[in-house]
Amino acid sequence: MSFAEFLPQLLPILILLGLVLAVIGALRRILLWRQGQESTIHWAGLFSIPQRYLVDLHHVVASDKYISNTHVATAGGFVLTALLVILIYLFDVATNILNYALLASSGLMFVGAVFVLMRRINPPPNLSLGPWSRLPYSLLIFSSSFFVLTLPASGLLPIDSGSWLLAILLVVGIIWGVGEMFFGLTWGGPMKHAFAGALHLGLHRRQDRFGGGRSTGLISIDLEKDKLGVEKPEDFKWSQLLSFDACVECGRCEKACPAFAAGQPLNPKKIIQDMVVGMAGGNTAKFAGSAYPGVELGSHKGGAVIPIVDVLLEANTLWSCTTCRACVQECPMMIEHVDAIVDMRRFETMEKGKTPGKGAEVLDNLNTTDNPNGHAPSSRMNWAADQNLAVFGSDVDRADVLLWIGDAAFDMRNQRTLRAMITLLRAAKVDFAVLGDCECDSGDLARRLGDEATFQRLAKTNIATMSQFEFKHIVTADPHAFHCLKNEYADFGGHYDVYHHTGFFADLVKNGKIKLNTNNAISLTYHDPCYLGRYNGEYDAPRYLLEAMGINVKEMERSKSKSRCCGGGGGAAVTDIPGKQRIPDMRMDDANSTGAEIVAVACPGCSQMLEGVVEPRPQVKDIAELMLDALCEEVV
Amino acid sequence: MIFDPSLNIVTLVSIGEHPLSGRPRRAEQDARALELGLKLVADNLQVLYIGQAKSPATVSVLKDYLGMGLGQIQVLDVPPQADISNTLLENFKANCPDIILTGGRAENGESSGMIPYLLAEQLNIPIVTSITDIVSIDMLTGLAEVLQALPRGQRRKIKVSLPFVASVDMAAPAPRQSAYGCAMRGQLVVKDFNQSIDDVGQRHWQVNSAQMRPKRLKIVKAKTAADRFKAATAKIQGGSGKVIYDSKESAQEIFKLLRDEEML
Numbered sequence: 001m002s003f004a005e006f007l008p009q010l011l012p013i014l015i016l017l018g019l020v021l022a023v024i025g026a027l028r029r030i031l032l033w034r035q036g037q038e039s040t041i042h043w044a045g046l047f048s049i050p051q052r053y054l055v056d057l058h059h060v061v062a063s064d065k066y067i068s069n070t071h072v073a074t075a076g077g078f079v080l081t082a083l084l085v086i087l088i089y090l091f092d093v094a095t096n097i098l099n100y101a102l103l104a105s106s107g108l109m110f111v112g113a114v115f116v117l118m119r120r121i122n123p124p125p126n127l128s129l130g131p132w133s134r135l136p137y138s139l140l141i142f143s144s145s146f147f148v149l150t151l152p153a154s155g156l157l158p159i160d161s162g163s164w165l166l167a168i169l170l171v172v173g174i175i176w177g178v179g180e181m182f183f184g185l186t187w188g189g190p191m192k193h194a195f196a197g198a199l200h201l202g203l204h205r206r207q208d209r210f211g212g213g214r215s216t217g218l219i220s221i222d223l224e225k226d227k228l229g230v231e232k233p234e235d236f237k238w239s240q241l242l243s244f245d246a247c248v249e250c251g252r253c254e255k256a257c258p259a260f261a262a263g264q265p266l267n268p269k270k271i272i273q274d275m276v277v278g279m280a281g282g283n284t285a286k287f288a289g290s291a292y293p294g295v296e297l298g299s300h301k302g303g304a305v306i307p308i309v310d311v312l313l314e315a316n317t318l319w320s321c322t323t324c325r326a327c328v329q330e331c332p333m334m335i336e337h338v339d340a341i342v343d344m345r346r347f348e349t350m351e352k353g354k355t356p357g358k359g360a361e362v363l364d365n366l367n368t369t370d371n372p373n374g375h376a377p378s379s380r381m382n383w384a385a386d387q388n389l390a391v392f393g394s395d396v397d398r399a400d401v402l403l404w405i406g407d408a409a410f411d412m413r414n415q416r417t418l419r420a421m422i423t424l425l426r427a428a429k430v431d432f433a434v435l436g437d438c439e440c441d442s443g444d445l446a447r448r449l450g451d452e453a454t455f456q457r458l459a460k461t462n463i464a465t466m467s468q469f470e471f472k473h474i475v476t477a478d479p480h481a482f483h484c485l486k487n488e489y490a491d492f493g494g495h496y497d498v499y500h501h502t503g504f505f506a507d508l509v510k511n512g513k514i515k516l517n518t519n520n521a522i523s524l525t526y527h528d529p530c531y532l533g534r535y536n537g538e539y540d541a542p543r544y545l546l547e548a549m550g551i552n553v554k555e556m557e558r559s560k561s562k563s564r565c566c567g568g569g570g571g572a573a574v575t576d577i578p579g580k581q582r583i584p585d586m587r588m589d590d591a592n593s594t595g596a597e598i599v600a601v602a603c604p605g606c607s608q609m610l611e612g613v614v615e616p617r618p619q620v621k622d623i624a625e626l627m628l629d630a631l632c633e634e635v636v
Numbered sequence: 637m638i639f640d641p642s643l644n645i646v647t648l649v650s651i652g653e654h655p656l657s658g659r660p661r662r663a664e665q666d667a668r669a670l671e672l673g674l675k676l677v678a679d680n681l682q683v684l685y686i687g688q689a690k691s692p693a694t695v696s697v698l699k700d701y702l703g704m705g706l707g708q709i710q711v712l713d714v715p716p717q718a719d720i721s722n723t724l725l726e727n728f729k730a731n732c733p734d735i736i737l738t739g740g741r742a743e744n745g746e747s748s749g750m751i752p753y754l755l756a757e758q759l760n761i762p763i764v765t766s767i768t769d770i771v772s773i774d775m776l777t778g779l780a781e782v783l784q785a786l787p788r789g790q791r792r793k794i795k796v797s798l799p800f801v802a803s804v805d806m807a808a809p810a811p812r813q814s815a816y817g818c819a820m821r822g823q824l825v826v827k828d829f830n831q832s833i834d835d836v837g838q839r840h841w842q843v844n845s846a847q848m849r850p851k852r853l854k855i856v857k858a859k860t861a862a863d864r865f866k867a868a869t870a871k872i873q874g875g876s877g878k879v880i881y882d883s884k885e886s887a888q889e890i891f892k893l894l895r896d897e898e899m900l
């Protein structure tokens with residue numbers, strides 16, 4: 001038998017074997033996902049997979065042009081090559097066009113693979129090693145093997161060129177390549193990301209995220225259930241389990257995570273990989289990326305029916321998260337880390353009663369006084385004793401604007417912002433009123449600490465209070481309240497037109513209702529609050545206002561969607577998990593490196609966290625305070 | 637659990653009241669008594685509430701106690717005019733527990749702080765007040781060692797014979813967090829207690845809301861931080877006190893004090 005006769009007989013068998021094993025693997029993997037809880041299956045999403053890959057996924061990846069081009073070449077080349085290989089070598093449809101196409105596609109894949117390899121010459125620490133270091137070689141071998149194999153068939157080389165040595169090399173190459181690319185696709189190799197990732201893009205739990213949409217509100221749970229929150233991997237929704245399998249271990253989330261950078265025991269990438277271990281069973285020793293800072297690698301194990309906390313990961317890992325969403329924003333696979341973390345926190349808080357730090361105290365206070373610090377509910381309006389505010393219920397029943405005060409009412413620092421806001425609203429002759437002592441905490445903190453019950457109680461109370469009055473918009477200076485009112489109250493029947501004060505003031509300035517002094521030559525940088533920026537996409541209004549004051553904003557390297565959290569979100573300031581440094585200090589360093597003298601903020605939480613950084617440091621001012629300084633008193 | 641599970645410990649709980657918002661809550665001392673009980677015998681702890689079982693405030697607060705990980709709370713449902721201490725006594729007469737843990741006083745209502753004393757007196761067993769911990773129990777000799785809280789963080793170890801009543805001090809370890817899930821799933825086992833005894837005395841009472849009591853001004857003499865630190869931490873140097881056994885003489889002494897303070 002010659003080389004020319006031997007290969008054509010072996011090839012279909014190899015390819016068929018690879019495909020059959022891949023199908024078996026796929027079924028096995030699906031069974032793993034089905035261990036999870038029921039949730040809506042968005043079948044229609046499956047048709048949008050290519051579009052979502054090309055638009056939404058690449059929108060994220062494109063911030064790194066190198067890897068996005070590389071991925072298009074490699075993945076596009078691979079999909080084409082695989083299809084053509086099946087056509088030509090399995091079904092024997094050999095036309096010259098197909099052969100040339102295969103040469104082209106495997107060539108493309110080869111070029112892509114070369115770039116993948118180059119990326120891994122000196123890999124940044126956020127990339128995983130292990131099997132992921134093997135992948136570029138597998139890609140090279142797969143593409144080159146089929147390229148060489150097809151050369152004679154395309155007539156570019158004589159049919160019986162090559163020797164037995166080449167034949168054996170080709171066979172080995174094809175076995176390796178098909179093994180990695182077909183078998184590994186569904187049996188847990190690095191290529192698993194393509195199989196799970198495609199399905200995850202189609203069946204994503206938050207379909208609204210695609211096509212330029214946004215879906216950032218936490219998903220509510222039924223409080224009557226036998227188990228609240230997630231204790232074991234099987235308690236996740238099946239679609240969440242699927243999403244974990246889509247992770248490519250690119251570590252973009254790790255690079256963005258403020259808690260990881262601060263040396264707290266959290267790494268969002270590892271959480272996702274730990275969940276994969278949990279779902280499939282095994283231990284964490286094989287993980288080839290960065291550990292949770294301060295936690296030894298490989299000392300944990302998991303299984304679908306084994307509790308997660310204390311066995312698969314430590315509780316402090318969950319409680320380090322500020323829910324800043326930087327990881328979610330950065331993840332090319334659209335994985336929802338924050339959902340998973342909050343799900344597990346829910347079990348810790350509502351079933352085990354183990355909210356760390358000041359958590360238990362804060363939740364108790366919320367339940368007995370409706371504010372996290374346990375101030376008398378009747379003292380909520382004390383700060384405004386000199387402001388003569390119209391209060392819904394006692395002074396008015398309707399107003400254009402309901403001004404949501406939030407817990408800044410109890411904080412002397414942020415009362416300055418509130419006062420500035422009121423002067424501005426009055427200058428613009430806005431008809432507004434407040435809820436007074438009837439306002440309760442928005443529930444943001446409770447929800448992020450996993451206490452869904454307290455959140456729902458507060459939300460329902462606030463909704464019932466507001467339903468008694470007539471107003472067109474809600475305006476608030478607190479992005480956390482803004483987010484809850486806008487995105488999370490709808491589940492309980494609260495539908496409002498909510499503005500953050502920067503958005504509302506931007507409109508007033510545009511309409512000429514507020515006139516600002518334009519010669520403010522201050523050296524200033526602006527810190528984007530997570531709950532305004534990444535959660536609600538508002539990056540422009542604050543910048544518009546600053547520019548309207550004639551300020552040239554010195555942007556930090558990490559700004560807008562890449563902004564670094566101040567460290568105060570998600571109850572992180574309450575649980576206070578120790579790390580090597582503090583997140584607000586790191587953020588202040590970011591600000592310092594712009595040389596700005598003022599950090600403009602737009603959130604009471606940020607102003608507290610950043611003002612907590614020891615001097616000397618830039619001054620911290622809310623945009624409302626800056627506007628007050630720049631307000632032109634109209635002389636009529 | 638650190639003690640013999642056959643030990644019969646009952647914790648009495650009441651409906652507390654938040655001092656600022658006036659909302660019902662776990663009473664702080666009772667929750668500490670419950671925490672202590674749970675530490676001693678875990679699931680074998682019996683928890684008892686006596687009052688109006690059907691009021692929504694009662695149910696919500698009892699659920700908060702259940703959230704500390706209790707399977708159930710026994711509820712003796714009595715009408716509002718019932719005399720709690722006598723009813724409790726009826727309940728305990730037949731089956732006196734080894735240890736009865738209570739808070740020092742209720743956060744609302746009469747708030748006389750008399751329940752532990754009345755129980756001890758009527759059951760004819762000892763009482764220890766303001767305890768922070770029970771460190772050991774010797775079942776053979778029937779003696780328990782308890783820690784009693786004294787001012788300024790001091791503790792006194794006391795030996796007491798079983799059975800006894802103990803009121804738990806605010807200095808005892810803080811109660812664990814109440815978890816919503818456990819709270820929802822725990823059971824309130826309501827018993828109609830028809831032998832409840834009316835509080836006859838109360839019938840003729842007039843109830844007014846309390847007046848803020850005037851506070852004695854504290855004059856800080858210390859000039860330096862070191863002095864203030866000393867004043868805040870040093871033991872009170874007694875010395876001016878006397879022990880007087882004669883009743884006439886002691887009455888005289890009290891009379892003199894009241895006069896000195898211009899209260900008479």
Ligand code: SF4
Binds near residue numbers: 259260266267323326
């Ligand atoms: S939300 Fe922020 S803090 Fe939490 S894991 Fe993601 S990046 Fe880290």
Ligand code: SF4
Binds near residue numbers: 249334
């Ligand atoms: S979770 Fe997303 S961002 Fe993080 S490593 Fe996996 S794929 Fe990359």
